[in-house]
Amino acid sequence: MQIQNISPPPRPPERYWEDSDWGVKNIQVLTEKYPDEWIAIFEKKVVAHHGELGQVLVGVESHGLDSPVIKRIERGIRVYKYSVDVSNEL
Amino acid sequence: MSTNIALTFQTNYDLALLSAGLKVRLVRMFVNVRFKTVGGWTAPYEAIVDTGNPITIIPQKIHQQLSSQILYPRKVDLLGIGQGSVRGLLANVIMSFHDPQTTSPPMQAKTYLLDDDSAPLIVGYEDGLTELRMISDYPQQQAGFEIP
Numbered sequence: 001m002q003i004q005n006i007s008p009p010p011r012p013p014e015r016y017w018e019d020s021d022w023g024v025k026n027i028q029v030l031t032e033k034y035p036d037e038w039i040a041i042f043e044k045k046v047v048a049h050h051g052e053l054g055q056v057l058v059g060v061e062s063h064g065l066d067s068p069v070i071k072r073i074e075r076g077i078r079v080y081k082y083s084v085d086v087s088n089e090l
Numbered sequence: 091m092s093t094n095i096a097l098t099f100q101t102n103y104d105l106a107l108l109s110a111g112l113k114v115r116l117v118r119m120f121v122n123v124r125f126k127t128v129g130g131w132t133a134p135y136e137a138i139v140d141t142g143n144p145i146t147i148i149p150q151k152i153h154q155q156l157s158s159q160i161l162y163p164r165k166v167d168l169l170g171i172g173q174g175s176v177r178g179l180l181a182n183v184i185m186s187f188h189d190p191q192t193t194s195p196p197m198q199a200k201t202y203l204l205d206d207d208s209a210p211l212i213v214g215y216e217d218g219l220t221e222l223r224m225i226s227d228y229p230q231q232q233a234g235f236e237i238p
Contacts (some may be wrong), residue, residue, distance in 0.1 A: 001197060001217065001221070002221075003184055003197065004195075006126065006196045007124070008194070008195060008196055009130070009131035009188075009196075010192065010193075011185050012188060014210060016134060017190045020098070023136075024100045027101075027103060028102055031105060032105065048134055052151075054207065066133075067134055068133075072211075074149055074210070075105065076105070076106060
């Protein structure tokens with residue numbers, strides 16, 4: 001459902017798209033180096049990587065980087081799905 | 091007038107099978123998305139577009155920043171094939187898609203907010219892919235959303 005009374009966000013900077021393309025083009029090498037990790041790409045370099053996304057975001061924040069590409073590197077075939085198993089935990 | 095958002099194909103190879111001489115492509119389709127926070131919007135994130143996923147799922151460290159409305163107070167198990175489960179809360183969030191030229195209008199969507207970061211950010215059907223027309227043409231390396 002589209003929301004009419006909220007302005008859309010600003011578009012990411014040009015550098016973001018260049019970094020995104022770089023990540024796609026180099027995915028084979030990135031998979032060899034950072035299997036099953038989250039990575040942050042900034043100016044066509046991996047500036048942070050870790051199994052925990054939070055650690056990568058802390059690294060990005062500590063360097064004051066604006067809009068890096070955050071990417072999960074999947075090794076092998078991953079299939080995600082869900083089943084509705086409602087627990088009593090609140 | 092509709093809004094068109096370009097998607098990105100990413101093609102990788104299964105390394106274990108490659109070392110055995112078998113070339114098996116691991117293709118993902120991505121969209122870039124931002125989510126509404128209390129004071130603005132998150133940074134952009136790459137999300138997997140997954141037509142096999144009934145609903146959008148958001149890892150914990152991303153949804154912690156969001157302005158969300160919990161819709162159901164109990165957690166639900168989300169099961170991955172061959173892996174353990176993670177848990178999530180059903181909530182409304184507001185998101186917007188990007189490509190290098192275009193930004194989509196903000197959209198409200200029901201999503202699952204995960205308890206951890208073990209799964210990637212995935213855009214699924216409910217309130218997401220149900221609201222648009224999707225084009226996926228891998229041979230021509232062209233994919234996109236057409237949002238009415």
